[in-house]
Amino acid sequence: MRKTLVSVAALSLAALGVQSAAAQDSTASDANPSFRGIRVEANAGGDRFRSQGRHHDKFGYGATVGFDGVFGHKIVVGPEASFWRANNWSEICGGGSAGGTICQKSFEEWGVGMRAGFLVTPTFLAYAKGGYVTNEQRKRFDAPAGQTSFYDHYNTDGYQVGGGIEYTLGRDVMRMPVFVGAQYVYSQYNDHTSRQRVMGSIGFRFK
Numbered sequence: 001m002r003k004t005l006v007s008v009a010a011l012s013l014a015a016l017g018v019q020s021a022a023a024q025d026s027t028a029s030d031a032n033p034s035f036r037g038i039r040v041e042a043n044a045g046g047d048r049f050r051s052q053g054r055h056h057d058k059f060g061y062g063a064t065v066g067f068d069g070v071f072g073h074k075i076v077v078g079p080e081a082s083f084w085r086a087n088n089w090s091e092i093c094g095g096g097s098a099g100g101t102i103c104q105k106s107f108e109e110w111g112v113g114m115r116a117g118f119l120v121t122p123t124f125l126a127y128a129k130g131g132y133v134t135n136e137q138r139k140r141f142d143a144p145a146g147q148t149s150f151y152d153h154y155n156t157d158g159y160q161v162g163g164g165i166e167y168t169l170g171r172d173v174m175r176m177p178v179f180v181g182a183q184y185v186y187s188q189y190n191d192h193t194s195r196q197r198v199m200g201s202i203g204f205r206f207k
Contacts, residue, residue: 034168034177034205035076035125039066041181041203043082049090051104051193058086060197066115068205076117076125084109084197099144104193107136111160111187125166133160133187135195158189166201176204 040063047060066080091105113131120126134157143149164183171177181201188194 034123034179035068035119035166036070036205036207037068037177038206039064039068039078039080039203040206041065041179041201043084043183043199043201045197045199047084047086047090048196049086049092049106049193050195051092051106052094052102054092054094056090056092058088058090060084060086060199062109062199064201064203070119074119076119076127077114079112079114080129080131082109082111082113084111096141096143098147100147100149101142103138103140103142105138105140106193106195107138109133109135109187109195113160117166123168125168126163127166128161128163129183129185130159130161133158133189135187135189135193137189137191137193156189156191156193158187160185160187162186162197164201176206178202178204 042061042063044059044061047058049056062082062084064080064082066078068076068078070076085108086106089105089107091103093101093103096102111131111133113129115127115129117125117127134155136155138151138153140152141150162183162185164181166179166181169178169180179202183199183201185197185199186194
């Protein structure tokens, strides 16, 4: 599943990169260069994993790579692929209806999607995003005497939505634009678990 997701992300980035580059060539005089090109960023912040009506809050971290195209003076659109994990993973345990303990554990999340934004100023972007995610999980039932325990390790797919802001600081690293940002992302998985993230970001763009 992970190899498939990475392949889809790579193909999406390549295809949209070519299309965006072609569009930019024809509008280079109008486009804002600070938000155009391959984007690489590090993310860190709060992670809330929810399962069985309970939640667990932890620190988390990850990374995002994307390609942004600028259309006209104001619109920024592009694909992205992301990775995220809670520090030392995240596990929620609770009592079963007939005794014993049920534990749901979340490992890394991989995602691919699109974001679209509006340039409030030449250096300040507000955006929304959405896409597909897959999360590695483990479910374990430690049964009381007379019942059967079980253990299941699997991947569950789902979707993510979110939004954020981004501010370009200038060309500071090897003459590449450096930016900082903040964002909120909600992920809903198909096994009725979910994740919320509030993250800060720092990154740069290749031209």
